Amino acid sequence: MIAARLRDVFRSRLIWPVIALVALLVTNVIKSPGFLSIRVQDGHLFGSLIDILRNGAPIVLVALGMTLVIATRGIDLSVGAVVAISGAFALSIVGDAPDPNDLGVVLGAAAASIVFAIVLGSWNGLLVSVFGIQPIIATLILMTAGRGIAMLITEGQILTVSSAPYKVIGGGYWFALPASIIIAGVMFALVAILTRKTALGMLIESVGINPEASRLAGVSARVIVWTVYTFSAVCAAIAGLMISSNVTAADANSAGLWIEMDAILAVVLGGTSLAGGRYSLTGTLIGAFVIQTLTTTVYSIGIAPEITLVFKALVVIAVCLLQSPVMNTRITKMRMRRRRTPAVAPTRATVS
Template sequence: MIKKLAASALVWPALALIVLLAVNVVLTPSFLSVRVQDGHLFGSVIDILRNGAPTLLVALGMTLVIASRGIDLSVGAVVAVSGALACAYIAASPEPAALGTVVGATGIALGAAVGLGLWNGLLVSVFGVQPIIATLVLMTAGRGIALLITDGQIVTVTSAPFKILGAGYASGLPVAILVSLSVFALVGLLTRRTALGMLLESVGINPEASRLAGVRHRTIVFTVYLFCALCAGVAGLMIASNISAADANNAGLWIEMDAILAVVIGGTSLSGGRFSLTGTILGALIIQTLTTTVYTAGITPESTLVFKALVVVAVCLLQAPKFRLLMRHLWRRPTRPGPTSPTDTVSAQPVSTRASAMAAK
């Protein structure tokens, strides 16, 4: 039982998360406390879940892309474009607080995200462009598009309905958490209760073999890039809604790196194939908890990337079978030989020597 538990890819991310939470409890004894105010839950743990919801959404889409043996570096740009379009539309509307205005802004933002996902999927699955190159183009161009939409300015909005997605509450919990968990449940249902997950893994393990087996690998690859962009679009709306503004320069900046790190920490292989959605959730929580820990410890925010790198390297090494085998070998103490008796000395001699000695007696 213990060996099976130690072999699980989720053990080390879970332990890393527990250690980070313990460090925060030492720094702030009331860190895990949750209070109810005006029917809503508040506390550091709730803040971690709410602030980590956009990263979790992007990481879920990234998990499927990586499982198909791909990568998407453009999610940060999609986040910026989505938030910029929504805020620009609301700011230009004569009735920014109207529900219809918010619905229209959301539709435009998500439509643009889907269009960008179609572009990535077309380049990768149809034209055979390397995923890192295809998405790197949009990573650069998308940020420029967001800056063009906002004229390089921070567009602020005042709209109560728009603020619900990023800062609103439902049933006592932040709406952002509920949306992220709903997407997680939907993806888990589709990939673990249907044949979609198996087909996706087959495409990631061996695309040519899956094609020869009759799997429409291009359709699957096209779909995962589309879904990843859609998740990034929703995350962009969350970020813009939370701060009631669109900052094309900083919105979604480095979120693609956080998403990739969360996927890797969760145990999904970058070479494609088998993936873990639960591991991705743990990875996203580790990333957000680590950021909170750095702030709580009074460390400068510029050092956050360094600490992220250290934690990721540590968790990935603990997950690597060769590293664990090496550590067991180093910590294994050599057994000391006990004192030898005359009987042991005789028994250790060759058979011919013992026979000669017995004949002499």
């Protein structure tokens, strides 16, 4: 029974990202033995693992939205721009308010940012689902224009606003845990329940596998595609609130820069195919944490800045290769051969 379950685990494609995650953590522990230690500091937990959770939350969120988009055979390149816009928009509202420390102002600003993101996401959805523009091109428009919008909001400056309640979103703590990972966790749970406990997940997958066939089968593909792009923008907007809150500054140039690539990578590492169809939310979660742990590892074990990118690329290539179908069949074959060798060899001998 246990053996069978273990075999299932090893057959799963998720095994490689999990191994990568464990290997990275082990590397860190070897380099600095205190890596896994967590202590209480000012009433909240403090340690490298907590950092990974807190800094990983935005990637988890963006990758969550991206998973659904990719499941419909799409892609959303505009998430980084939405991150920049949402942070800039929320902080400019908080900054202009008479009292930046008022909780109502902060909630209002966050809500306004999310509404703005719904508009932006609907724009992407409109281009893709109604006008049938290829997702990569449709979202590229907002990817390019979005940073311009963020720059307009901040007037080309880095907005700095000190607001205690706003600071909580990305840098604060609830129940001794980072607020950002709790927000991301709740969003993740909601999506998991909504798509896996209802037929929604299956409908999304069917649209990704064959939009035309699903339409003929009575699935309103257009509404589903429109919704996933809007949802992706909402996820990106919340991530944007976290990123700007973490440093209490909105930087239109660098906030969320390349986060779309990290998110796509997290989705792919998690075993969801870019060709659409089946998706794995758990896989995305693991993928996102592999990426964040990789970043933290680079800083912790002191890899020279010049070779940082090469190091990251090597880890990613290794995981992707090990995960690939070709490698999988090779490995299975090798195992079968090893198991079969004693039995097969003599029969062959008799035949020849």
